[in-house]
Amino acid sequence: MASRRQDLTVIAALWLMVLASSSQVMIIAPILPRIGDALQVPEALQGTLITGYAVALSGMAIIAGPISDRIGRRRILLYGTGAMSVALCLHPLSNSFATLLGARVLAGLAGGILTGSAVSFVGDYFPYERRGWASGWVMSGFAVGQIAGVPAGTILAGAYGYRAPFLLFAVTMGGAFLVTLLFVPQPDVARSTESLSIGGVLRGYLELLRNPAVSGAAAAYAAMFFSISAFVVYLPTWGEQDLGMSSRDVALMFAAGGVANILTGPRAGQLSDRFGRRPLIIFSCVGTAALFVTSTFWVKEPWTAWVLFFLIMVLVATRISPFQALLTTLAPAQSRGALMSLVVAVGQIGGGLGGAAAGPIYAAGGFLACTLAAAGALLVTGAIVAARIPEPKSRNLGAV
Numbered sequence: 001m002a003s004r005r006q007d008l009t010v011i012a013a014l015w016l017m018v019l020a021s022s023s024q025v026m027i028i029a030p031i032l033p034r035i036g037d038a039l040q041v042p043e044a045l046q047g048t049l050i051t052g053y054a055v056a057l058s059g060m061a062i063i064a065g066p067i068s069d070r071i072g073r074r075r076i077l078l079y080g081t082g083a084m085s086v087a088l089c090l091h092p093l094s095n096s097f098a099t100l101l102g103a104r105v106l107a108g109l110a111g112g113i114l115t116g117s118a119v120s121f122v123g124d125y126f127p128y129e130r131r132g133w134a135s136g137w138v139m140s141g142f143a144v145g146q147i148a149g150v151p152a153g154t155i156l157a158g159a160y161g162y163r164a165p166f167l168l169f170a171v172t173m174g175g176a177f178l179v180t181l182l183f184v185p186q187p188d189v190a191r192s193t194e195s196l197s198i199g200g201v202l203r204g205y206l207e208l209l210r211n212p213a214v215s216g217a218a219a220a221y222a223a224m225f226f227s228i229s230a231f232v233v234y235l236p237t238w239g240e241q242d243l244g245m246s247s248r249d250v251a252l253m254f255a256a257g258g259v260a261n262i263l264t265g266p267r268a269g270q271l272s273d274r275f276g277r278r279p280l281i282i283f284s285c286v287g288t289a290a291l292f293v294t295s296t297f298w299v300k301e302p303w304t305a306w307v308l309f310f311l312i313m314v315l316v317a318t319r320i321s322p323f324q325a326l327l328t329t330l331a332p333a334q335s336r337g338a339l340m341s342l343v344v345a346v347g348q349i350g351g352g353l354g355g356a357a358a359g360p361i362y363a364a365g366g367f368l369a370c371t372l373a374a375a376g377a378l379l380v381t382g383a384i385v386a387a388r389i390p391e392p393k394s395r396n397l398g399a400v
Helices: 003-026 028-039 048-071 073-093 097-114 117-125 128-158 164-183 200-207 213-233 235-242 247-275 279-299 303-326 333-388
Strands: none
Touching: 003 028, 003 097, 003 117, 003 128, 003 164, 028 048, 028 097, 028 128, 028 235, 028 247, 048 073, 048 097, 048 235, 048 333, 073 097, 073 117, 073 164, 097 117, 117 128, 117 164, 117 303, 128 164, 128 235, 128 247, 128 303, 200 213, 200 333, 213 279, 213 333, 235 247, 235 303, 235 333, 247 279, 247 303, 279 303, 279 333, 303 333
C-alpha cells in the first residue's frame, strides 16, 4: 500500500499539471480584447480560438484514451506535458490571427493527450472512498490558476502584449513534466489488452456508449462545457464595455473565483465521499443556472462582478470533483482512460460549439443572451445526471 508521503507527492504532481493546463485555457477569455486589438480580429470571430483548441483536443483525446489504457497512465502524462510545453512556446511566435489559431490547435492536440489523464490517474491510484478527496485537491490547481496564473497572465498581457502569458505557462508546464518524470509512479492496475487498431478502438468506444450511464455522462459533459463557454468567453468583454472594468479588475475577478474554488473544492470532494456525488452535482447545476440568469440585472459595478464570479466558482467547485469521482466508477481500470477521454472529448466539442455560438449570440443579443443560453445548457446537465448517471450501489460512505 502506498505511503501517505507518496500519496501527497502524486497529488502535488497532478496538481501542477492541472494548474498549467487549465491556466493556458482560461487565459484566452480575459485577453480576447487584447488579441482582437493586436491582430484586428472581429468580436464575432474571437470565440473560434476556443473552438479550434476544443476540436483539436477532442480528436486527439479519442486516440489517446485507449493508448493510455494500453501503455499506462504515467507515460501518457509525460507525453502530454512535454507536447504542451512545446506548443505553448510556439504562441509567442504568432503574428496573425491564423498563426495564433494554428498554435491553439497544436495546444489542443497536446491537451488531447492529457485529457482525462489526471482524473484517470486518480481513479487508478486511489480507492473510490478517497477519490473525492484526492480529486478535490488535484483540481484545486485549477483554482490556483485563477488566483495566480490567470491574473498574472492578464496583467502581463496588458503590459507586454497577449504573447507574454503563454511563456509563463510554457515554463509551468515544463515543471509539470519534470515532476512527473521524477516522482510519479505507474499505478499497479490492470492494463487493456485490446487491439489499438482503428477497428478495435471504435469497438471499444461503441461498447462504452452502449452503457446508458456513459452516454448520459458524455451528453452531460457536452452541455456543461457549452454552458461554460457561452458564459465565460464574453464575460470580460462585457465587463470592460458595460461595467468599465480594467485589465486589473478582470484579473481580480478571476482571482476571486480561484479563492472560491480553493475554499470549496477539497471540502466538496470530502462531502461527496460521505454523502454521495449526485446531490451536489444537481444542486450546483441549478444554483449556477440561477446566477447566470440574474447576473446582468444586479452586476453593475466591478466589485459586484467579483462577487458574481466568486459565487459561480463556489458552485462550480461543488460540482467538478464529485462529477469526476462519479465518472471513474462507470468503467473498469483497463478502459478508464478511454472512458474519460470519450466523455471529456465530447465535452470539449460542446465547449467549442459554445465558444463559436457565443460570438453571434453576443453580437445579436448582448451578454444577457449569453447568460440565458448558458443557464439552459446547465439545467440540461443537471437533468441528465439525475436521470441517467447512478451512484455506485456499494461504497464506503464514511471514509474521507
